[in-house]
Each structure stands twice: as C-alpha cells, then as structure tokens.
Amino acid sequence: MRRSTKQVLFIGLGYLSVGLAAIGLFLPVLPTTPFVLLAAFFFTNSSDRLYQWLLGHPYFGKYLCSYLKFKAVDPRVKAQALIILWVGLIASGLLLQNNWLRAALLVIGIGVTLHISSLKPLTDAQLQEIETSQLQAVSEESQG
Numbered sequence: 001m002r003r004s005t006k007q008v009l010f011i012g013l014g015y016l017s018v019g020l021a022a023i024g025l026f027l028p029v030l031p032t033t034p035f036v037l038l039a040a041f042f043f044t045n046s047s048d049r050l051y052q053w054l055l056g057h058p059y060f061g062k063y064l065c066s067y068l069k070f071k072a073v074d075p076r077v078k079a080q081a082l083i084i085l086w087v088g089l090i091a092s093g094l095l096l097q098n099n100w101l102r103a104a105l106l107v108i109g110i111g112v113t114l115h116i117s118s119l120k121p122l123t124d125a126q127l128q129e130i131e132t133s134q135l136q137a138v139s140e141e142s143q144g
Contacts, residue, residue, distance in 0.1 A: 007046040014042035014050060021060065027088065031112065032081075033067065036060050040068070065130045072120040074127060081116050085109060 003011075021035035036054075043051035055061045066072055089109045093102045122130075 003046075010042040010046035011050065014039045014046065014054075017042060018054070018060070025059075026084070031115075032063075036064050037067070040064055062130055065133065066122050066126065067119075069130070070120070070122060070126050072122045072126060073116075075121040078116055078119065078121065082113060085112055085116075 017035045017039035020030065021032045021039065024030035024032035024035060039060075040051065040054055043054055055064060057064075062074070063077065066074060086109060089105050093105055096102055096105075
C-alpha cells in the first residue's frame with residue numbers, strides 16, 4: 001500500500017515530536033507533554049501501527065494514556081519533572097552572566113511549575129488500570 005504525501009509528512013512530524021518529547025525529558029525548558037500529544041495526533045492520522053507503538057512505549061505510553069484517559073499524571077512523574085526542571089534551571093542560571101536571561105528562566109520555571117502542579121494526580125486505581133491495559137496491549141502485539 002502506497003502512503004499519501006500527508007501520511008508521510010505526518011509520520012515524519014510524529015517522529016520529530018517524539019524526539020522533541022525525549023529531549024524535553026532532559027531539557028527543563030522544553031515541555032514533554034505537548035510533544036507527546038502532538039505525536040499521538042500525527043500518528044493517529046497517519047499510522048495506526050505507530051500510534052499503537054506510542055501507546056505501548058515504556059515511558060511515553062503510560063504518560064499518554066494517563067493524560068488522554070484521565071487528564072491526570074502519575075504523582076511520581078510530577079515530582080521527577082519538577083526536580084529535573086529546577087535542577088536544570090538553577091544550573092543554567094549559575095552558568096549565565098546575563099540577569100535578564102536568569103529572570104526569563106525564572107519566569108519559565110514558574111510557568112512550567114504551575115502547569116505541572118495543575119495536573120491532577122492519578123489515583124492508585126487509575127494507575128493500575130493503565131498498567132493493566134499496557135500489559136494487554138504488549139501481549140496482543142506479541143501474539144499478532
């Protein structure tokens with residue numbers, strides 16, 4: 001089956017979004033959530049196989065499922081994100097000589113912190129449901 005130009009473009013943009021999301025795990029000023037959601041959008045509209053891969057991904061899959069299904073995030077992920085964010089911002093601030101850039105990092109950090117803090121925490125039951133559905137998806141994938 002030949003793919004349309006739109007499908008090829010969306011697959012490429014989906015991979016780019018996943019790459020930016022992965023970079024965002026380590027770069028505090030680059031948000032992960034919007035890029036994972038963007039990748040899901042692109043893969044949904046271009047390749048069911050890649051969308052299923054994203055849903056079954058060891059890290060992004062659980063993150064995506066929890067956000068899409070419950071509009072919530074694992075409390076441990078929130079804590080890790082905030083720690084990585086502020087360690088990165090403080091390290092960057094110490095290396096910068098320009099106080100305007102330091103102030104910009106502070107404003108970005110406060111904005112990202114408010115966003116992350118505003119996300120509902122997953123309950124234990126929701127977390128268990130997501131883990132169960134991911135195990136089922138992996139099992140189905142290995143059988144088919």
